[in-house]
Amino acid sequence: MRSLFLLLLLPLLAACPSSTTPADDDDDAVSDDDDATPYEAPGPWTDLEYLQRIEYMEHLVEPVLRELFQEFDAELYADFGCETCHGEDPADVDYEMPSGTPESLSIAEINGLRNHPDPERSRYYDLMNTVKATVAPLVDQEPFPTGDFSCFSCHEQE
Numbered sequence: 001m002r003s004l005f006l007l008l009l010l011p012l013l014a015a016c017p018s019s020t021t022p023a024d025d026d027d028d029a030v031s032d033d034d035d036a037t038p039y040e041a042p043g044p045w046t047d048l049e050y051l052q053r054i055e056y057m058e059h060l061v062e063p064v065l066r067e068l069f070q071e072f073d074a075e076l077y078a079d080f081g082c083e084t085c086h087g088e089d090p091a092d093v094d095y096e097m098p099s100g101t102p103e104s105l106s107i108a109e110i111n112g113l114r115n116h117p118d119p120e121r122s123r124y125y126d127l128m129n130t131v132k133a134t135v136a137p138l139v140d141q142e143p144f145p146t147g148d149f150s151c152f153s154c155h156e157q158e
């Protein structure tokens, strides 16, 4: 029965070269994306191991933030991705944050952002507060000032 099934299936696969996704083996291995099952975090962020964190970021953080940034400026953030927050070659530093990208900020700069004379800068005020409030719960933290997740969780302090 099984071989008959394969015989029927193989020509179908061969006729459809784009269908390279293997069948679901349900082995729950890290990075096992061989099925169409929606991603489910294997646990809370704080309990995840490095490779699980990469997957978590891929599925639950990056897409949400990409949408936020692209709504803000579709052209500037057309290539939004891991690197926008983590910098070039993030794996070289094990995705440690902050990593020097985005630009570093001083407390004075942060305090002056809302009423900054340059509208190209002041427009970041609302976005950045939304970014802070959005990412904090995704990484099991409270946003500053009630918690520790602050501008300096992503921007190095000057």
Ligand code: HEC
Pocket (backbone or CB within 6 Å): 050, 053, 054, 055, 057, 058, 059, 061, 062, 065, 081, 082, 083, 084, 085, 086, 094, 095, 096, 097, 135, 139, 153, 154
């Ligand atoms: C909006 C900014 C942002 C984006 C985009 C983003 N990350 Fe992150 N990432 C963070 C922050 C902030 C932390 C630190 C979380 C914490 O404090 O635990 C983090 C932590 C991590 C960690 C854990 C590092 C450690 O020390 O355990 C990994 C791994 C990671 N990110 C991978 C990725 C990958 C892969 C992508 C793209 C799919 C990505 N990140 C996209 C902000 C971002």
Ligand code: HEC
Pocket (backbone or CB within 6 Å): 084, 085, 102, 103, 105, 110, 113, 121, 124, 128, 129, 131, 132, 135, 149, 150, 151, 152, 153, 154, 155
């Ligand atoms: C989760 C990570 C994260 C947090 C938290 C965060 N930022 Fe950002 N911020 C970014 C990223 C990513 C950019 C885009 C950098 C770019 O344009 O390349 C950015 C851009 C900016 C810019 C514009 C910089 C430029 O290149 O023109 C300012 C100003 C800024 N942030 C201020 C803040 C302030 C103030 C806070 C705290 C209220 C904050 N950010 C919190 C990730 C973060």
